[in-house]
Amino acid sequence: MGGRQLPTLYGVSLGPGNPKLLTLRAVEVLREAPKVFVPSSKGISRAEAIVSYFTKKRRIIRLDFPMVKDEAIVAKALQRNASRVCSILQRYGSCAYAALGDLSLYSTFWRLYPYVKEKMHDLDIEVIPGVPSFCACAASAKIPLALGDDIITIIPLSASRERIENLARYADTSILLKIKPSIIRSLKLVGKEYQQAVLAMHCSTDNEQVRVANIKELEELSKYFALMIVKRRKFL
Ligand SMILES: C[S@@+](CC[C@H](N)C(=O)[O-])C[C@H]1O[C@@H](n2cnc3c(N)ncnc32)[C@H](O)[C@@H]1O
Incomplete structure (x- = not known):
């Protein structure tokens, strides 16, 4: 031994x-x-x-x-x-x-x-284990990621447009990582079904920027942020 x-x-x-x-x-x-x-x-x-x-x-x-x-x-x-x-x-x-x-x-x-x-x-x-970026983002935005039987998807925007669209269609909350300008096309679909978006950059640091936005503002704002949480139902 x-x-x-x-x-x-x-x-x-x-x-x-x-x-x-x-x-x-x-x-x-x-x-x-x-x-x-x-x-x-x-x-x-x-x-x-x-x-x-x-x-x-x-x-x-x-x-x-x-x-x-x-x-x-x-x-x-x-x-x-x-x-x-x-x-x-x-x-x-x-x-x-x-x-x-x-x-x-x-x-x-x-x-x-x-x-x-x-x-x-x-x-x-x-x-x-540690605190994931999107949990820090939800905390800064002072919103829950999920309640009750809500379904969450985590989507890296390096995935194909087809997979992103399919997943985003069913989730109550979609967490979008690795944001890049080409996301904007994909967001057109998301924009139809979701009401609220949280956009975040440098979460939890001195340079943190977190913005809770109406889904219609997404196309413009998505150029500037690193992470997004989109929610089917508005929280508060
Ligand atoms: C390669 S993934 C790594 C994810 C990481 N392991 C996690 O648990 O959050 C990198 C992506 O995480 C997101 N990310 C990581 N840290 C972040 C932060 N502090 N603020 C906003 N987004 C962040 C961005 O979407 C970035 O493109």
Whole structure:
């Protein structure tokens, strides 16, 4: 008994942006981890800014994730990043990977993990949950996401127009992530069926902008915001 402890990778959910919105366990792991990896595409990311509240700069390692659709380029970057994580795990026995919101939602952590596991079969992980961006957005807008038997859909706007339209048709609340200008066409359908919209940017940070709008204002406003919650029935 009392066998050898496996190298451990901690997946830390950082919440939406405010360093006060991390769990106690997340803070504990960030303080104790010998190294903390953060995703970065250019310069200091919001994830890195949050992590630097809890650990020294020299313990933070940036991992580059190219924002491209070409899966071959992405796979190459994931291989490279997984090798860096494995070498830290071999050296220190543990390390953390930290990303925004909750890691179970569209996070680079779950893109990276299979590559790490392939290189290091004897590996343990602990995943620490966190506050997703849209929960922070609902809190700032002071509205519920769902009541009673309401159905919610979470839709990344990178999905096809057909799937977005089908899902949005049935949900009482649709949460739209990864907003981009081409969303506007898709919103024409949503606009027919929904009454209220909440648009949000930089939720929970000093630069937060949250606007509760009439659904008709969406087309214009959608250019400027990162996340939207559209509701079939108006709340208040
Ligand atoms: C790759 S997804 C990651 C979602 C994240 N794991 C979560 O739990 O919220 C990135 C999208 O989340 C939304 N997002 C993340 N943080 C946000 C914030 N603080 N304010 C508004 N939207 C945010 C935006 O729609 C962005 O395009």
